[in-house]
Amino acid sequence: MYKILDRVDYSDDVYMQVIEAPAVAAACKPGQFIILRIDEEGERIPLTIADFDRAAGTITIVVQAIGKTTRQLQKLGKGDFLANFIGPLGVPSVIEKVGTVVCAGGGIGVAPIYPIARALKEAGNKVISIVAARNQNLLLWEDRMREVSDELIVTTDDGSRGRHCLVTEPLKELCEAGDIALVYAIGPGVMMKFCSRTTLEYGVKTLVSLNSIMVDGTGMCGACRCSVGGETKFVCVDGPEFDGHQVDFDQLLARQRQYLPQEKESLDAYLVSTAVNKVA
Amino acid sequence: MTNNIRAEKPARKPKRLAIPRQAIPEQPAKLRATNFDEVTLGYDQETAILEASRCIQCKKPKCVEGCPVGIDIGAFIKLIGEGDPAGAIAKLKETTSFPAVCGRVCPQEEQCEQRCILGVKHDPVAIGRLERYAADWEFANGSSGKPKTAPKKGKHVGVVGSGPAGLTCAGELAKMGYDVTIYEALHKPGGVLVYGIPEFRLPKAIVQRECDYVQSLGVEFKLDYVIGRTLTVDQMLEDGHDAIFLANGAGLPSFMNIPGENLNGVYSANEFLTRSNLMKAYRFPEYDTPITVGKRVAVIGAGNVAMDSARTALRLGAEVHLIYRRSHDEMPARNEEIHHAEEEGIILDLLANPTQIIGDERGWVHEIEVIDMELGEPDDSGRRRPVPKEGSERRIQVDAVIVSVGTKANPLLTRSTSGLELTKRGNIVADENTLETSKKGVFAGGDIVTGSATVILAMGAGKTAARSIDRYLQGQPLLNAEENEVTTGTAQLAGVAS
Ligand SMILES: Cc1cc2nc3c(=O)[nH]c(=O)nc-3n(C[C@H](O)[C@H](O)[C@H](O)COP(=O)(O)OP(=O)(O)OC[C@H]3O[C@@H](n4cnc5c(N)ncnc54)[C@H](O)[C@@H]3O)c2cc1C
Ligand SMILES: Cc1cc2nc3c(=O)[nH]c(=O)nc-3n(C[C@H](O)[C@H](O)[C@H](O)COP(=O)(O)OP(=O)(O)OC[C@H]3O[C@@H](n4cnc5c(N)ncnc54)[C@H](O)[C@@H]3O)c2cc1C
Ligand code: SF4
Ligand code: SF4
Ligand code: FES
Numbered sequence: 001m002y003k004i005l006d007r008v009d010y011s012d013d014v015y016m017q018v019i020e021a022p023a024v025a026a027a028c029k030p031g032q033f034i035i036l037r038i039d040e041e042g043e044r045i046p047l048t049i050a051d052f053d054r055a056a057g058t059i060t061i062v063v064q065a066i067g068k069t070t071r072q073l074q075k076l077g078k079g080d081f082l083a084n085f086i087g088p089l090g091v092p093s094v095i096e097k098v099g100t101v102v103c104a105g106g107g108i109g110v111a112p113i114y115p116i117a118r119a120l121k122e123a124g125n126k127v128i129s130i131v132a133a134r135n136q137n138l139l140l141w142e143d144r145m146r147e148v149s150d151e152l153i154v155t156t157d158d159g160s161r162g163r164h165c166l167v168t169e170p171l172k173e174l175c176e177a178g179d180i181a182l183v184y185a186i187g188p189g190v191m192m193k194f195c196s197r198t199t200l201e202y203g204v205k206t207l208v209s210l211n212s213i214m215v216d217g218t219g220m221c222g223a224c225r226c227s228v229g230g231e232t233k234f235v236c237v238d239g240p241e242f243d244g245h246q247v248d249f250d251q252l253l254a255r256q257r258q259y260l261p262q263e264k265e266s267l268d269a270y271l272v273s274t275a276v277n278k279v280a
Numbered sequence: 281m282t283n284n285i286r287a288e289k290p291a292r293k294p295k296r297l298a299i300p301r302q303a304i305p306e307q308p309a310k311l312r313a314t315n316f317d318e319v320t321l322g323y324d325q326e327t328a329i330l331e332a333s334r335c336i337q338c339k340k341p342k343c344v345e346g347c348p349v350g351i352d353i354g355a356f357i358k359l360i361g362e363g364d365p366a367g368a369i370a371k372l373k374e375t376t377s378f379p380a381v382c383g384r385v386c387p388q389e390e391q392c393e394q395r396c397i398l399g400v401k402h403d404p405v406a407i408g409r410l411e412r413y414a415a416d417w418e419f420a421n422g423s424s425g426k427p428k429t430a431p432k433k434g435k436h437v438g439v440v441g442s443g444p445a446g447l448t449c450a451g452e453l454a455k456m457g458y459d460v461t462i463y464e465a466l467h468k469p470g471g472v473l474v475y476g477i478p479e480f481r482l483p484k485a486i487v488q489r490e491c492d493y494v495q496s497l498g499v500e501f502k503l504d505y506v507i508g509r510t511l512t513v514d515q516m517l518e519d520g521h522d523a524i525f526l527a528n529g530a531g532l533p534s535f536m537n538i539p540g541e542n543l544n545g546v547y548s549a550n551e552f553l554t555r556s557n558l559m560k561a562y563r564f565p566e567y568d569t570p571i572t573v574g575k576r577v578a579v580i581g582a583g584n585v586a587m588d589s590a591r592t593a594l595r596l597g598a599e600v601h602l603i604y605r606r607s608h609d610e611m612p613a614r615n616e617e618i619h620h621a622e623e624e625g626i627i628l629d630l631l632a633n634p635t636q637i638i639g640d641e642r643g644w645v646h647e648i649e650v651i652d653m654e655l656g657e658p659d660d661s662g663r664r665r666p667v668p669k670e671g672s673e674r675r676i677q678v679d680a681v682i683v684s685v686g687t688k689a690n691p692l693l694t695r696s697t698s699g700l701e702l703t704k705r706g707n708i709v710a711d712e713n714t715l716e717t718s719k720k721g722v723f724a725g726g727d728i729v730t731g732s733a734t735v736i737l738a739m740g741a742g743k744t745a746a747r748s749i750d751r752y753l754q755g756q757p758l759l760n761a762e763e764n765e766v767t768t769g770t771a772q773l774a775g776v777a778s
Contacts, residue, residue, distance in 0.1 A: 023510050037467060043559070043568035044467075068568060084467040086504040215559065215569075218465050218506055219690050220475075220531040221551035225542055232535065232542060237692055251542055254643030258544045262570035269565055 002036075002085040005058060007077040011137045013065045014108065015074055016050070022057030024049075024087045030115035031093030031209070031241055034059060035217040037084040038072055045069050046214045046236070048112035049088060059087075062111030062140065068266040075274075089217045090240045093207075095119040099181035102174055103149070104130040104167050104195055106187025110140040112209060113186045118148040120184075126150050128174060132167035132187070136160035167191060168198045175202040182207070185244060189253045196244030206244035210235045212255060226252050301403035302331040309623040313594055316479045316562055319620055320384075325363070328413040332361035335405045338397055343407060346395035349740045351375045353392060353407055360410055365417035372414055373427075377448045377743075380419065380486050381473060382736050383412025387614045391736070419489065426496060430457035435753050438463060438521040440507045440693065443471020444735045445527035445726030447494050448742025449749075454497040456750050461521075462494075463505040468558060471529055472727075473735070475558040476550070478588050480595070481617075484557075508696035513722065523721045523749045526708060527742065530727035532690040535683055536580065540637030545572065545645035549581070549589045549684035556592050573598040574679020578648045580604075580634055581684035582611040587618065589682045590626045600626050601676060605633040605653050605666045631655070631666065635673060637681055647675045687732050697722075707731055714748045714758040715741060723749055 006018040024034060033048045051060035065074045076082075093116050101120050105113040110131050121127045129149040133139040134157045146152045153170045154162025163170065167187070174180055175198065183206040185195035192208040199206040212224040212235045219237035226235055229246035233239060305321040306312070312319050323331065335357045343353045352371060359368035372379045386392075388408040396404035435458055439450045442464040450460045468474050470487040495501060507513060507528070516524055533548035535541050552571070555561040559569035575598060579590040582604035590600045602621070604611060607630050611618055622628070632650040640646040652672035655664035689706040701709040701718035708717055708724040715723045725741030727733055748758050 023505065027510055041560075041567045084504050086465070086467070086506065086510075088509055089506065215551060215554055216466065218509075218531075219692050220533070221554050222533045222535070222548040223551045227542060251643070255542070255544060257642075259570040259572070262564065262572070266565050266568060266570070 001081040001083065004076055004078060004080045004082065009074075010062075010140060014062065014138065014140060015065070016060060016062045016111075017073070017076075018058050018060050019082065019085060020057060021059050021085045021087070024059055024085065025052045025054050025057045028052050028059065028088035029092035030095065030119045031112075032088035032090045033112075033217075033240065034061070034085055034087030035089060035214065036061075036073075036082050036086070038069065038076070039083050042072075042083065043069050044084070044086075044215060044217070046089070046211075046217060048209070050111035050114060052115075059085075062108060064108040067263050068270045071267065071270060086217065089236055091238070093119065093184075093241060095123050097124045100126040100128065100179055102128050102130065102171065102180055102183045103145075104132065104171055104183065104185045104187070105140075105145070106132045106167055106185075106191035107134065107138055108140065109185075109187030109191070109209075110145060113184060114141055114144055114148070116184055116186075117145065121148045121150075125181075129153070130155065130167055130170050131162075132156070132191070134158065166194070168194050171195055172198050175199055175204050180204050183244075184208075189249060189256060192244060192247075193249035193253075196247065196249070200245050207241050208244040208247060209240045210242060210247065210252060211240070212252060213258060226255070296334060296336065297398075297402060299330060299334050301334070301406055302327050302409075304406070304409050309620075309625070312480065313624045316595055318483050319480050322416050323409055323413045325365075325417075328360050328365075328410060329363060331406050332357045332410060334398065335361070336398070342395040342397055343392045343405070346390075346392040348391065348734075348736050349375050349743065351392075351411075356414065357405065357407070357410055360414060365414050366421075368410075368414040369418045372411060376736075377451055377739055378444060378490050378735070379411045380415035381444070381482060381490065382739070383408045383410075383415055384482055384486075385477060385614075386736050387734060389615050419486070427455055429455050429497060432459070433457040433753070435459065435522045436461070436520055437749055437753075438516045438524045439527060440513070440524065441465075441471060441527040441529055441726070441728075442469035442491070442501065443527060443529050443726060443738060444473065445529075445738035445742040445745070446471070446525065447490065448739045449525045449527065449725070449745045450499045450742075451494045451497055452743055452746030453749060454494070454499045456746070458750075458753070459500075460498070461500045461502055463507050463511070464501065464503050465506040465528075466558065467503055469501055469503065472531075475554045476585065476588065478553065478557055478592050480591065481588065506692070508693040513693070513697040513700075513719075517721060521721075522753055523723065525715075525742075525745045525749060526693065526717070526722065526724040526728060527726045527738070527745075528690065528693050528728050530687050530689050530707070530730075530732045532688045533683070534686045534688055536634060536685055538634055538636050540639055540645070541683070543637055543639040543645045544643050545574065545680040546637060547680065547682045549579075549585045549682055550687065552589050552682050553585070553592065556596075562592070562596060571596065572680060575599060576601070576676075576678045577680045577682060578603055578634075578676060578678045579682045579684060581686070582606075582613055582618075583684065583686075584613045584617055585687075586682075586684035587613045587621050587626075589684050591617075591621055591624060593680070593682065594624055594626060598680070601629050601678070602626050603629045603632050603634060603648075603650055605631065606663065607631055607655060610663050629676075633666065633668065634681075638675070645678060645681055647677050648681055649673055649675045689728055689731070705731065711758075713744070715745045716748065716752075716758065721752070723752075 003020040103117040128151040217236040224235040227248035356371040393404040533550040560567040561569045561571035577593040577598040631653040638647040653666040659665040726738035
């Protein structure tokens, strides 16, 4: 059992939790993720390690509640326990000094990009970050990102904060201005697809972190597979980071939708059961 | 449910050889195709005694030669015949750790029963079923107590993987007085026994009981530990493990590398079975993990894994077509599984090989194209090589495809370990008799060494490893060929699926 030490709600849908998992905290590096399972009936879901504290033996996750498991997790807080917490999984980001790096985080993707941006900055890079969201309420960790960036750009799709545009617009401008050695883009599949498309024009190397559906996270099942450069890769062990210009995003997006009807059934049943409990 | 025991029970004590091999009661095919309960129900005492009485107690028993761990088969059968199942289980436990498992899943027709002398003119003694009977008797009537454990030796062994190889090795070492920790990547122990082999063939309660037993010997289980990620083998050696046994299996699924394999609805057998068994997706939405089969499913392959996938898909409500490139005779699964699958209504599409999977506009499987095959000259394995019949391509409409064409060694652990010699296929190189690897203090056995093989071979490897590790830690010379009566499978060409 793994103890939840803290929960902070950022909005109705987005929250942060700090979980006691000393073995994971001792080993993890930026770019890696964990898999958790709430209880005996639970699904195994992957979440990126957004922060960690080796001394305290804790891992921080930032989650967007979208379906049954992430909703159920949202109800848990300080003092509650998770049945399983496995990690660190995936290949860590390669952190090198390359020059100027753009870190573009979309929505919940800002959390996973934060430790990467921090490490890139510590390695001596100039870090320009773009923090993007659909609206102001979904904007995440602007302050934290500012701390680890030389420059910070905020965009919202609806203009409620920062620039009124999509993340690709400032990205394009930066590429245009030149001298960008590397782009990191993490967020929803569609966002990563268009960021990669944008940078391809300028030939700027772009790394993305894929969020395919997973089960074991150790290379045993192949649920997470995705075509990269025409080859099938297992995202959980070969990734999650890949060259965005090589990824078959349409396949990734299609595979993410594999269980939509079941996910809806599961969430609806859960919402009904919690509503009933509230009345009782 | 004893109504469909097929053999008749004679009224008076018959002549030994006139007694037919006793059938095992099982759920009727129509009924069991709709549930996940165990298919075969086991002998009752009377039937077990009758079956045991068929054994002629050979002086030089051939059957024992066929058992990779050399169980004293005549002796345990004799005790069953005398109405002493407690004695029988004690006898079995001298050699095997998991009689309830092996009695159910060993390919007996290629091992002990194949050699049984009665098989020459009649049917062989049902050794597996009797083994299972004794083990189930113990389960129902309470264990005969914990075995004696030696005084603590003050040395610590790390075991990676909790499949049959790891569990056996850990149990044996604990009995010898070592402190043992098992590190398991998944959230439940048991390896393939828990994530691969379905409930209807091997109830998970049995696997859990075997794991509980190992724990009761003092073995510590660290679940959710991925060696190579959470901790590396090198770190384990630095952190006070005096020796390590690598038993991480061969769990990397192979695909066919044909177009369309990443479409929605295409599963590896590992994924399909893991969802169903480990995550209990067959009980969705009570359990959260989903699984989809649709109306018609194609399963590719004909090994045990393919049979398990096909029969699981059937139980989830699909019409199942099993596509295999050779003929019925070459199907590598256990005879019993093939027989059960056919009874349940799995449709065999033999001498056919998939060439591509075709999707619809939403990226879902829609059809599978196969080409008909004919058998040509024998290949290296002695089986006749299937060759495609030109122009015979045809398409079958399906909603899901389960690819079961074998597994390879998962490189996650081996890549992160320094100084570990591997074969070309990525398996760990270990000495046939001692299971030593090229890395000092590190031993390896089971599927990670042999490639996918059998439960009993993995168990045998676990036993050998325990003896080797004991000697290593006491500074004694390791086992040589004569001393090692257990087959570890390293020298055998193993290959269950494909
Ligand atoms: C490497 C990786 C890192 C991730 N990091 C984060 C993170 O830091 N924060 C965050 O909020 N989300 C993250 N995700 C996505 C997160 O795993 C899904 O949102 C979560 O599984 C949804 O589960 P659910 O039951 O709440 O929703 P569901 O209703 O079950 O699913 C909603 C959608 O989530 C995806 N999904 C469903 N099940 C899984 C699964 N088992 N594995 C992966 N995706 C699934 C599907 O695309 C699905 O349509 C990450 C995914 C991956 C692969
Ligand atoms: C579906 C299926 C059906 C089968 N049917 C039969 C049958 O009927 N009869 C028969 O005799 N054999 C059968 N087999 C084969 C048999 O199950 C295997 O040969 C046997 O389980 C091998 O045992 P093992 O201990 O070597 O490995 P496994 O049982 O594979 O166990 C390995 C364990 O190590 C864990 N692990 C892997 N990597 C790591 C890591 N890095 N860190 C920590 N833990 C790790 C895995 O999660 C797993 O639990 C079947 C196999 C399958 C897949
Ligand atoms: S362990 Fe397997 S091979 Fe050995 S006697 Fe039992 S069923 Fe036969
Ligand atoms: S070979 Fe057959 S008859 Fe002889 S001891 Fe073995 S099981 Fe009994
Ligand atoms: S999640 Fe199973 S192989 Fe990647």
